[in-house]
Every structure is written in C-alpha cells, then in structure tokens.
Amino acid sequence: MxxxxxxxxxxxxxxxxxxxxxLRRPVKSAQVEDSILVLLPVRDEESNIERVLGELLGQENCSNLSIFLLNDNSSDRTRHIAENFASPRLKILDVPEPAKGWIGKVNALEYGLSRVKTAHDYIISIDADVSFSKNAIADSIATIKALNLDFISPYPRQIAKMWGERLIQPLLQWSWMSTLFLRGAEKYPFQSTVVCNGQFLVMKYSSLIAAGGFASVASYVLDDIELGRAFVKSGFKGAVIDGSEIAATRMYSSxxxxxxxxxxxxxxxxxxxxxxxxxxxxxxxxxxxxxxxxxxxxxxxxxxxxxxxxxxxxxxxxxxxxxxxxxxxxxxxxxxxxxxxxxxx
Known part of the structure; x- marks a missing residue:
C-alpha cells in the first residue's frame, strides 16, 4: 500500500x-502608457483603506491609472477616510444593493464596470487587504503584455502569523504548485485547470467584456475561479504568476x-x-x-x-x-x- x-x-x-x-514571474517595467482602471470593492475596510489607496495612488511607471473605489454599503469610516484623498484619479462610487441571487462583491465589481464611460486597455480587480509594491501595477501590465494573455493572476505572498494561519494559508499556493502543470494549463487551457485569485487579478478590458463581465459569475461564491473559467470558456487564455515580490496579504488574523x-x-x-x-x-x-x-x-x-x-x-x-x-x-x-x-x- x-x-x-x-x-x-x-x-x-x-x-x-x-x-x-x-513559474511565471513579473516583468520589470520602465513605463506603461496603457489605460488602466483599478476596481477596489470595499465594505467596512477602515483599517485598510488609507494604506491601500496610498499605495495605489503612489504607483510608479503607470501614468494612465485611475481607480474606482466601490463602497459596498460600508457602515464604518471607510468612505470618510477615502474622501480625504483629493485625487482626480480616484472616483468613489456607492454601490446599490445587489439583485436577488447576486454575491455582494461581484455586484460591486459589475457596478464599477458598468460605470466605465471610455474603454480602458486593462481592468484590475483587487482586495483592500492586499499590500502593493510601488511597481506592482506597472510590472503586472508589462507581464500580461509580454505573455500576450487575456488575464493573469499575480498570486500575493500570504502573510501568516498565528498557528492556524501558518498551518493553512501556505496550502493555497501549494495546492496548485503540486497538482497542476502550470505551463501546460496556460498553453492548453481547460476550465478544470484554471487558477485565478481575485485578490489581485489583471484582465484585458476587451476580453473581460467578451467573457460576459462580472455578471457571468453573479451567483458564484468562488467568483474568481469561475471568472477564470468564463474567460477560458470564451476562448481566452490566462495564467497564475508569482506575485510574492509585488503584493502581500494577510487574509485572516484568528x-x-x-x-x-x-x-x-x-x-x-x-x-x-x-x-x-x-x-x-x-x-x-x-x-x-x-x-x-x-x-x-x-x-x-x-x-x-x-x-x-x-x-x-x-x-x-x-x-x-x-x-x-x-x-x-x-x-x-x-x-x-x-x-x-x-x-x-
């Protein structure tokens, strides 16, 4: 046996x-001229919002970057703190209640996408508890362009401090590192081999729209994985890349x-x-x-x-x-x- x-x-x-x-790793970029829109859905993120907005607005080598902060019915000081950032690149949107059957975060992302008036080259969805290096956005865009892909998922370094975190969180990356042939899944994509992390997800705007946008995963709890599958189902390709040097997050603290x-x-x-x-x-x-x-x-x-x-x-x-x-x-x-x-x- x-x-x-x-x-x-x-x-x-x-x-x-x-x-x-x-494993794909970020390409270093000198300057990115592409039009980039970051969608940042938040609900009661007063402990993270000042840091993450500071990091996003301080991104280097991407002069055509704008941010939609999607305030998803926060009951704390999230919106108030965000309003202190007087930047023409930041727009605060109050997200309406989701329709029946919709997941809250997906509803916020789709609402943000629906408010886009001019097509962008790239859409990036992120979580507020993710920390970013100064070149995270530019390097990610340079990478997706160099690989000629429709979406990439830069996997953030998972910060784990307490024993429960240290036992469980490393299994996230280990699960796909040890069971999937990543280059094969990239070249010959199947819905069953998609690796996609909504904490930091970079997408071609045109491909996202063609795949049905976030509405295509309206009712899915694992919306990031299902969005990756929607891309593949529509004939698009993507890949997970090592994002440990450009992004980090602590998902849980107990x-x-x-x-x-x-x-x-x-x-x-x-x-x-x-x-x-x-x-x-x-x-x-x-x-x-x-x-x-x-x-x-x-x-x-x-x-x-x-x-x-x-x-x-x-x-x-x-x-x-x-x-x-x-x-x-x-x-x-x-x-x-x-x-x-x-x-x-």
Missing amino acids: LLPILILNSLLLALSLLNSLT FTEIKQGYGKSLHLAFGGFIGTLIASILIIATSIAPLIFAFTGDLIALAALFAIIGTRLVSALSSGSKLRDCFLHPFSAALLIYLLYYSWR
Whole structure:
C-alpha cells in the first residue's frame, strides 16, 4: 500500500520542482502608457483603506491609472477616510444593493464596470487587504503584455502569523504548485485547470467584456475561479504568476476568521460531496498516512513523508512563506480536512 503512495508523492514533488523552475514571474517595467482602471470593492475596510489607496495612488511607471473605489454599503469610516484623498484619479462610487441571487462583491465589481464611460486597455480587480509594491501595477501590465494573455493572476505572498494561519494559508499556493502543470494549463487551457485569485487579478478590458463581465459569475461564491473559467470558456487564455515580490496579504488574523472564511466556500472547491470525499482520501493517503507508518519504522513511509514535505518546501521557496512550517504538513493536512467538512455543516 505504501509503495504507490511513495510513487505518487514523488511525482507530486517532481511536478512541484518543474512548476517552481518555470513559474511565471513579473516583468520589470520602465513605463506603461496603457489605460488602466483599478476596481477596489470595499465594505467596512477602515483599517485598510488609507494604506491601500496610498499605495495605489503612489504607483510608479503607470501614468494612465485611475481607480474606482466601490463602497459596498460600508457602515464604518471607510468612505470618510477615502474622501480625504483629493485625487482626480480616484472616483468613489456607492454601490446599490445587489439583485436577488447576486454575491455582494461581484455586484460591486459589475457596478464599477458598468460605470466605465471610455474603454480602458486593462481592468484590475483587487482586495483592500492586499499590500502593493510601488511597481506592482506597472510590472503586472508589462507581464500580461509580454505573455500576450487575456488575464493573469499575480498570486500575493500570504502573510501568516498565528498557528492556524501558518498551518493553512501556505496550502493555497501549494495546492496548485503540486497538482497542476502550470505551463501546460496556460498553453492548453481547460476550465478544470484554471487558477485565478481575485485578490489581485489583471484582465484585458476587451476580453473581460467578451467573457460576459462580472455578471457571468453573479451567483458564484468562488467568483474568481469561475471568472477564470468564463474567460477560458470564451476562448481566452490566462495564467497564475508569482506575485510574492509585488503584493502581500494577510487574509485572516484568528482561527475564528479562518473557520468563517473557509466555511463559506471550501466545500465548493471540489465540485460536490463525492469530490470532497475523494480529495479527503487522497490528502490522508499522501500527507497523513506516511507520518503514521513512519513511526513504525517503515522506510517507504518515511521516504513518502519526505517527498510530500519536499513539495511544501518547494512551494515555500517560491512563495516566500516560512520553511520550518513545511515540516508540520501532516498537521496542516489534518486541519484542512477538518475545515473541509466544517464547510459542509
């Protein structure tokens, strides 16, 4: 039983190494002249809004950048703080209540898109809790142009401080680094191999409109993944790129927030309960069973354990996460399974 697990984990390690060596990274840009619109949906983001607007308005090498701040019924000081930024490049829009069946964030993004009066070259959607380097926007635009793609997803570095975060957050990038051949998915896109992160998403305006805009994913909780699939379904191509040097985010600051966040959507990631069950079996087999059998002195189990930890180390080196946390991977896997079934409650 353990030999097939060793073979599988070794293949995952080989794929992780291949992806690490070929992972797309941002192209350095001197100056970008393209017309760029940033859509920033916010709801009760008073702790982030001053920082993120300062970073966006301070972007370098992109002179034709404008920002729509989409105030999605904030009940705190978000709008008041934003109004202190007197910039002609910033427009504050109050988003109406979503129609029945629409997800709030998607409604805000579609509303912002509907208020565009002149076509832009690129649309960028971001989350307020993401921090950006001074060249993040320009480098991202230079990258999508150099690759001749319709959308790219610069994956931010995931900041994790507390133990719950450190066990779970690195699994986000590891999940696609170790299971998808990224260059293959880029060249021959399928809806099932889309990697798309709405925290920082760069899109050709014309391609977004042709794919149906944000309205095409109006009711989806995993709206970013589904938007990527809408692009692919419409014949467009995209890619995930390493965004760890140009963007960073801390999604959650407590285990309660982790449960709330993953509880809303994790069960949807595997396409239903059967998919969840299959994923659970694979996670147990590749990530937990090797540790259990390694305690019996089984050398094959030990090798399988080293191989799966190796995939985490490769992912951590690519994403800038803590290397020492990789050695706790079996416990990360156990926590992931707990959250997966918690999301079905």
